[in-house]
Amino acid sequence: MRSMVVVGGGHAGAEVVVGLRKAGFEGRVVLVADEDRIPYQRPLLSKSYLSGGTGPDELAIRPERTYADNDIELVLGTRVDSIDRGARRVVLSDGRSLDYEALALAPGGRPRLLPVLAQHGPLDNVHYLRTVADADRLREQWSAGRRLVVIGGGYIGLEVAASARAMGLEVTVVEALPRVLARVTGEVMSSFYAEVHRERGVDLLTGVSVVDAVVVNGAVREMELSDGSWLRCDLVVVGVGLVPNTELAAEAGLAVDDGIVVDEFGVTSDPSIVAAGDCARYPSAQLGGDLVRVESVSNAVEQARVVARSMVGKPVAHTGVPWFWSDQYELKLQMVGLSRDFDDVVVRGDVTERSFSAFYLREGRVIAADVVSRPVDFALARQLVARGQVLERELLSDVDVPLKQLLVTTAVER
């Protein structure tokens, strides 16, 4: 029987197996995942799952029955140890092997370790956040009045900080760069979110890093910062980025370069192996074919649909623009596109009203947008970015000119 194997049980892997069925594939479909849990919504772990609004049973992307109803085999709690490309076969950690006609790699990534803490080995009160198990372990130490130090002022760090404040923890955020969210957004958003967190009682330190730690009985009690100050802590969350899980692909001899390199159809350097999700490095249509690796659920899901089509021989190119969201306090931040190499930023709306958008332009073209609590702007921003629309900054910044009108005007001109 024809057989497809998918490695990785995150958003991408879960969508590939479904995509194969939606594309009409009737042979065997197997999903192999190292976590012992059906695919779940990872973004909630730093948001409503930590602040208690979402329970463990509400995390599943699709109910377990859906996989059974569609003859999708789930092999959970199991790793793929190696790929035999010549034989088109993967070997699993339980010793079994699976033959494939096409293989999808969606192994995601793992949290980047912080050497100054990691050198002590596992520590009882140091947490990284990627899996439900990580979040559950963190929640055990999650109680009002405890002193939490968050290392890293990216999305994960700031979302954890917001969830912790909601639960009454005392929170310090330590960011090594001069501003929070520095790698993912412009200065307008960074300073806005810094102010929001400080207003909510977060002690936000930028431009400093942890240089030493006092470990007593397997737990960090105090950390020294690069400015010579010391921070006492009951628990620590480290959110300093993700390392793509490329080892399996590299050992199989596939092209790897900070991610598994794929073409616009998600196909790796081996035509019968595809890759999708956080670990895939793909040519971005918006960036003129430059290779990018994007950590985003929307991107993972869209790539997954693309690679499922490639696996069954009905290829469609991946052209979508990645988007992201981040919930902090009552604010809903939504972002679309990659805000790099922009030459102009246009703010629409009132920052002090906490409902505004920042549009990033390059040579007059909208390449990305960050939107705070303006859902209509966001939906239209996605269309503007997808089209790479050229807009006058005066029109874009004028809230009395509906964005929809700008979109329509241009469509008619075409």
Add this chain to the structure above:
Amino acid sequence: MPKIVFVSDTARTEVFAEVGQSVMQAATAHLVDGIDADCGGHCSCATCHVYVEDGSAALAPADADETDMLECANNPMPCSRLACQIPVTEELEGVVFRVPPR
């Protein structure tokens, strides 16, 4: 478990939906084509846009967030809804949702 129906130009899917989940979740659990639900049900993406073809009286009206989001869906009509914002109740028995063409 009320039976709800999803129709498109090419398919008709009858689904026994669990009370308490959303119409979007009922659709994705049954792999209904055209209901992508990229954001996982957070009223953030309008990729679960449906037209309520038959039985709109059984539904609670859309709130302000949903109405805002619907403005940005493709070809919104007065009968447009976001499936993620419709809770499944027994009253939904027989309601038909049309999935818009791409």
